Structure formats: C-alpha cells, structure tokens
Amino acid sequence: MAGPRREALPTAQPFAGCRRINEEKSMLALLGLLLVVWVVCIVVGIAVKGLFWLLIIGAVLFVGTAAIGFVKREALGRGKR
Template sequence: MLIVIVVVLLVLWLVLSILGFVVKGLLWLAVLGIVLFAITAVVGFLRRAGGRRR
C-alpha cells in the first residue's frame, strides 16, 4: 500500500515539474515539483529500506 502511494506522489511531482518547465511563467512550479519529487523519493526509499531491517 505504501509503495503505491509513493509511486502516485512521484508521478504527481514529475507532472508538476514538467508543467512548470513548459509554462515559463510558472518556473516556481517546476522547482516545487523537483523538490517534492526528491523528498518523496528519499522518504519512500528510507521507509522501504527501514522495513527490511525489522
């Protein structure tokens, strides 16, 4: 279940970042999308890796 949520968030952030690059006036949207993509990827990786230790 968690992996599905992480994948959905990654896709959402990727779409936001691409949309921000396409629309030049919304450069802040691209930056926000990239930052949120990176944060979601790191959190998903850490939770997945942390679950294997237990």
C-alpha cells in the same frame, strides 16, 4: 553606423518556480519512500535473524531434553525389555 547593440531580454517562463517546487517535493517523496523501504528491510532482517536463532536454541534444547530422557530411561531400567 549602428548604435550600441542590445541583447534580448530572457523570456520569462511561466510557472518555472512551481516546476522547481514540484521537483523538490518529488525528490523528498522518493527519499522518504527509500527510507521506509530500508526500515522495512531492517525489521524483516532482524525478524528472520531472530527466528533463525530461535530455531537453533529450540533444536539444542530439544536434543538436550531427548538425551536427558534417554539417559533417565536407561537409568530406570525401562530401556530393556
């Protein structure tokens, strides 16, 4: 009869801790990059939306100024030749 059975000890993997640290740093770097991308998207979105509203306000003011100029021109009699 054989004696009690011994299980083999797990072999130590060199630099296993370093690999885990590198994976964590890579994950944090990826998350940081994604955060920067989202912030850029937010800023661009706000700028585009702001420019859109600036366009609308400018168009309304242009049409209003043109209408006032046309009415005053008619009132001063300069519209008839």
